[in-house]
Amino acid sequence: MTKVTAEQLATARGCALGLMLGDAIGAAGGEVPAAGPLPATSAGQLACFTIDGLIRAHVRHRHRGICHPPSVVWESYRRWATIQGIPGFQVGGESGSPLGWLVEVPALAQRxxxxxxxxxxxxxxxxxTVDDPNGTSAGAHALTRSLPVSLYPCEPAEIAALTHAGDAVAAAGLGGAVVRLLAAGQPLVEALESVRLGAGDWSEASERSLAPALAAARSGPATLRELSRLAPDERAVSALAGGVYAVACFPGxxxxxxxxxxxxxxxxxxxxxTVAGALLGTAHGPDALPVDWLSRLELAWTADTLARxxxxxxxxxxxxxxxxPPTDPCWRTRYPG
Structure with a gap:
């Protein structure tokens, strides 16, 4: 008999599907077409491979007794680069490890x-690592792909630091902390305020993202001018500020x-x-997401399967x-650890 609860499923599915839906709407520039598929971007693709890596990490720990989840997620990102056809990456990775099912999804191989x-x-x-990040980028991918990590016993900042640094790592930690509180049942605006007040080591990034976004939401109705001020570029702190401002203005x-x-x-x-979609999906579950959009979402089945x-x-x-003994003899073929 399964130990999975309906609440756990709703939280995970809402987070993954909301993230993918936000990613697709962002790709359309907010001008959602009346018909046709809603394709993902590389941000949505990387979020899928993040979840894949987390599942593999848990499988590895169960069977080998020891595991470093960020390293397993790193290998998942290498598989993404492989199926994208990016020069320098081999099928199976340098270790020749099994690929699993995710590499067979055609949309994930598209540039x-x-x-x-x-x-x-x-x-x-x-x-x-968080203490010694890889590179200097403060880009938003570190945040968006790491938001589902809070549903797993791993820190989103550790996943962000695999490829990014500085504010991007801090933004991932802050965004992940919000997701974790939402998953625990805390109301949306209350969770945002709690993370702002308890930002700790990430207080500087919080003062440039959560604090101004929440202050703006409290000061009056949502305005495009305020949104543009809070999220002017593609840095992770901008994405966090803009997403938080949107959901704080429209939390229901x-x-x-x-x-x-x-x-x-x-x-x-x-x-x-993308941030707004993940937060709203986590808070309200997949049934709150617009069905007419969700039914046309290119990676809906993939994201839903990964979340489940x-x-x-x-x-x-x-x-x-x-x-x-295994209850699913094919599980390790799908998620080799």
């Missing part, structure tokens, strides 16, 4: 914008569509709406372990 900081870090072949379950369209108006390359499988792996460990 959907660039991820220069991630690719450059992967080419340096050095895994960054019935205003998700309005929040996403508003966030997509930021001048940050579509990253603020992450919860299942954490609660049920279908591949078994040293003292437990």
């Amino acid at each position: 959907r914008g660039s991820a220069p900081a991630t690719v450059a870090a992967l080419r340096r072949r050095r895994i960054g 379950r019935r205003t998700v569509r309005e929040a996403l369209l508003f966030a997509a108006s930021a001048g940050d390359g579509g990253h603020a709406v 499988d992450m919860v299942t792996e954490l609660q049920d460990s279908p591949s078994g372990g040293e003292y437990y």
Whole structure:
């Protein structure tokens, strides 16, 4: 019998699907077409490979007794680079490790914008850490791809630091802290305020993202001018500020569509709406996301499967372990650890 609860599934699915939906709406510049598929960008693709790496890390720990999740996620990013056809990356990686099912998803092999900081870090072949990050980029990909990490026993900042540095790592830590509180059942605005007040080591980044965004939301109705001021570029702190401002202005379950369209108006390359989608999905679950958009989302099935499988792996460990037989004999083929 499964240990997975409906609440756990709703939280994980909402986070993953909301993130992918925000990513797709951002790619459309907020001008969502009336028909046709809503494609992902490289940000959504990397978020998928992040979840894949987390599941593999847990499988590895169950069967080998020791694991470093960021290193496993790093290998997942290398698989993304491989199927993207980026020169310098081999199928199976240098270790010849199994690939799993995610590399068979056609949309994940499509070039959907660039991820220069991630690719450059992967080419340096050095895994960054929070104390010694990889590279100098403060770009938003470090934040957006790391938001689901808070649903797993790992710190989002550790995943961000694999390829980014500075404010990007701090923004990932702050955004992840919000997701963790939402997953625990804290109301959206209350969770945002709690993280702002308890920013700790990331207080400087919080003062440039959470604090001004929440202050602006309290001061009056949402305005595009304020959104543009908060999220003027593609840095992680801008994406966090813009996403937080949008959800603080439109925190309710019935205003998700309005929040996403508003966030997509930021001048940050579509990253603020990705943040907003992940936060709103985590807070309200997948049923709150607009069905007419969700049904056309290119990576909906992929994201939903990954979210379900992450919860299942954490609660049920279908591949078994040293003292437990597998309940799904194909699990380790899908997620080789």
